[in-house]
Amino acid sequence: MNSALTENHRLLALRDQHVPRGIATAHPLVAARAQGAELWDVDGKRYLDFVGGIGVLNVGHNHPRVVEAVRRQVGEISHASFQVVAYENYIQVAARLNALVGGGEHYKAVLFTSGAEAVENAVKIARGYTNRTAVISFRGGFHGRTLLGVTLTGMSQPYKQNFGPFPAEIYHAPYPDAYRGISSEYALAELDTLFATDVAPDRVAAIIIEPVQGDGGFLAAPKAFLQALRARCTEHGIVLILDEIQAGFGRTGSMFGFQHAGIQPDLVTVAKSLAGGMPLSGVVGRAAIMDAPTPGGLGGTYGGNAVACAAALAVLDLFEEQDLLGQAKALAMQLQDGLRALQRRYPRIGDVRGLGFMQAIEMVAGDDSQSPDAGLAQRVIDHARTAGLLVIKCGVHRNVVRFLAPLVTTPAQLDEALGMLDTALAAACVNQ
């Protein structure tokens, strides 16, 4: 492992030679195989993977049911393009998403490949339905890396760089952040100011919001804020889009994050853990809104790929058959308790927050300071990797360490991970 040229080193050198730096790799290691919450690199080192392909693996790596469904589907038909011929498992995924999101109401769903594509299409659908142009998103929000995605995203670097010009008619409002004193009341007042000063509400097609900001730092929108947004959207005929790409599929202890607030969105974007590692995303929404674009206006060659749909059905079966939401809630309590205990010992953890099993720690400069310390967060992440735990950062200031462990993580694995985090914090905070 410590020999001069490990397999990791060899492959990472090739990676640097052949792959541009713009696609950054958070951890300098090359994965060989994975199972459940564990991942092994090409040199045989084992890690607890609390990144899960960035929140994609709520049912864990290589769940046998997903593997089996994928194998079977590849043997039957792997790609036909739903724009050419229909196939049953696409229709089944759509029907099941409609039931999960819409409750008793008539919802429809269209499938794509990536989260950004789902976001792009949600905006197209909202504009098509309202015949309005403006879209409001939130500071600190993340909605993907396409040009519209980064424009909606409320973080400048590294996402926007010099990639403009950006699409017009996108406005940003503040997102509540209790730790930094942004209350729901203040955020709502700022939204109303935006309506008064920048864009009249009757020109707004959609408001798009994450129920818990993912890349923006694991900030959960207070229930009252989401309820007030719902009311504003209803009052002004604005389509309310909930971006559940990171928070969805049990991560927060409910199937979707918006369900904690008891609201009904008009459109919901889904991706990531929908298909257990296969690329699949979708827009799920009220039928009348979803049917606004005329035939041919939506689609994409690979959207709703048959193999990805087979994987999604296996994932949705697992949610029905196993108490994954119950497991998420139990794991969430264990993780929160563990992180709070660490916060008592390491004052440089300024905040422990999240919703359900979507938890993070915010690293700050000193005992009484809320100054973001991105360097410390990076050291925690690097020492955690050395100890055998994979985690990544988030937050507008990149000083937040986030935990996206599979919902099938065992309590023993979670304890082990907390021990590794303790080791990492001790090493990262020493002499600080």
Ligand SMILES: Cc1ncc(COP(=O)(O)O)c(C=O)c1O
């Ligand atoms: C909330 C949210 N929306 C959109 C996206 C973009 O998804 P993708 O990377 O699949 O395009 C992400 C990805 O992290 C996300 O977390």
